[in-house]
Amino acid sequence: MTAPLLEVQNLTVHYSARHRRIPPLLAVDQVSFTLHAGETLALVGESGSGKSSTATAVLMLRRPQGGSIRFEGHELTSLDERALRVLRPGIQPVFQDPYGSLSPRKSVFDAIAEPLRVQGRWAPRTGPARVAELLDLVQLPGSVAERLPQELSGGQCQRVGIARALASEPRLLVLDEPVSALDLSVRAGIVNLLTELRDELGLGQLFISHDLALVRHVAHRVAVLRRGRIVETGPAREVCDAPSHPYTRELLSSVPGLDRLPTTSPPPAPDLS
Amino acid sequence: MTQPLLTVRDLRVGIQAMTVVRGLSFDVTAGEMLAVVGESGAGKSITAQTVLGLLPAGTRISGSIRFDGQELAGAPQQAYQRLRGRRMAFVPQHAMSVLSPVHTVGEQLALAVQSVQRLDRKAANERAVAALDRVGIADAGRRARSYPHEFSGGMRQRAVIAMAIVNNPDLVIADEPTTALDPTVQARILDMLDELREQSKMAVMLVTHDLTVAAAHADRILVMYAGRHVESGPIGRVLAHPRAPYTAGLIASLPPREATGGKLPAISGAPPAPEALPPGCAFAPRCPAAVDACAEHEPQPQQIGSGHLASCHRVNELPRRTTELYA
């Protein structure tokens, strides 16, 4: 077996209270998991269970109070800012709000070009070609390049966000509820794009979601978080079809109406009363 | 058949230069839950607010909105004020938009009671506590003395529902009442609404973008796209045998229950902006069954089964299993 892309051990995140007397809030408590290239690991759990705090630590946007985060063999928690700057492009986020993660005054072209410029990978000739290539990778027509985010639909905007993340040539995507703010009829298209990119580019994906039906579809493995701790982890189908922890069962039972959704039984004869 | 409580016919709503609801008809019967499903911009919330008379002056409304026999389209604000909070009530998406941060939850509920009925403070307080109890807030007498910010998100949304039901309305219109909450809390609140409905014959019009929520709780569904009717009917029938291509696409693109992995059937493109609607059927540019004629006329709702209506020119020519259009 190859070495994991990401190895998180005993991750601990607190938020200290404003008053010294109030003890800090333990948002992530001794969380451990591994993630391989080409694999999707889903983090599920109710609001406040520590999913986003885990994501924030993996992205090294906020240093955790304890534990270890190894990415491609490097211990991120012991690196200084300068060393992190070299590794950061390898771990890219995609957030829930497609508009909020793009600057409203920057064109699609500039939004995608920015990481290339910042990382010194921009040349007058190859730069624009790379932007065109990235737009193509997320299945957007080249004509959107000159538009501003507010001139795009939510789904198109999310594709631009993904293209921008891919510009850094990441090996790991951290996806925090990447489709839950999107229009119903465009979600499946983004889900398909994310799984295609994973399979084609061999990306690892840490996929945070409330939607267990979706998780069952996209993830290889699932970790269920409750109050900052992992209460159950395993292959997505096993966890979703035969949960062993009562909390996972409760989460699953709150997915409404799945049994009333269509099955594969043939439709009845037309009723023209 | 009993007379519907609410009958909306050929409703059109114009805001500034746009027409956002474009000829919509539907009914709500006493005791039932109608789920109004569609994506952002489909006109769901505008329809809800029009029925409640909550739209700003300057909105153009035509068509008919009959509530228990009374015509509301074009009625003066006083007519709405007599109904709202008594016979019709609203539950918005964000609880804090109707709860005042400076009064206790109990005070706000008691005031709502006193605004429709002459009761002394003690009697109004009792009604307030009873309403909190009905929406499942434990230790309601004590919790009535809390301020909204002392409640969790789920409890706050329960308090808003308590505000809506405190005067025993006939119709509650809830606009995405649980989307801001996490799934376990959301499920408990919707179950609680079902119980209230059973106890009191109250009708609920639930605006949602979540088909699975509709499937679990509603009796009937109205699917909207670009301000118009797409499909409506008994929930089980519409979800199991959708006849309009748009409904079929929404259902086909849900992650399947059996197999995992692979590609999800997806609808191409994105919903149109209300200021740039395509001609004819608004779904035509994305529809796998579209023919040239679709771009010429707007389809009208046609009856295709008992209480089941679909708006599509080709409804009689589509495959029996319409989700195959997306295979």
Ligand SMILES: Nc1ncnc2c1ncn2[C@@H]1O[C@H](COP(=O)(O)OP(=O)(O)OP(=O)(O)O)[C@@H](O)[C@H]1O
């Ligand atoms: N910046 C912060 N300061 C203080 N407390 C915080 C901060 N961010 C998160 N928390 C708290 O940490 C805990 C875990 O939060 P986190 O955002 O990781 O949860 P989550 O699982 O992502 O929830 P959701 O599904 O609502 O996004 C919660 O109790 C939350 O209130």
Ligand code: SF4
């Ligand atoms: S009318 Fe035409 S375009 Fe519209 S849904 Fe039916 S087949 Fe598709």
Ligand SMILES: [Mg+2]
């Ligand atoms: Mg979060």
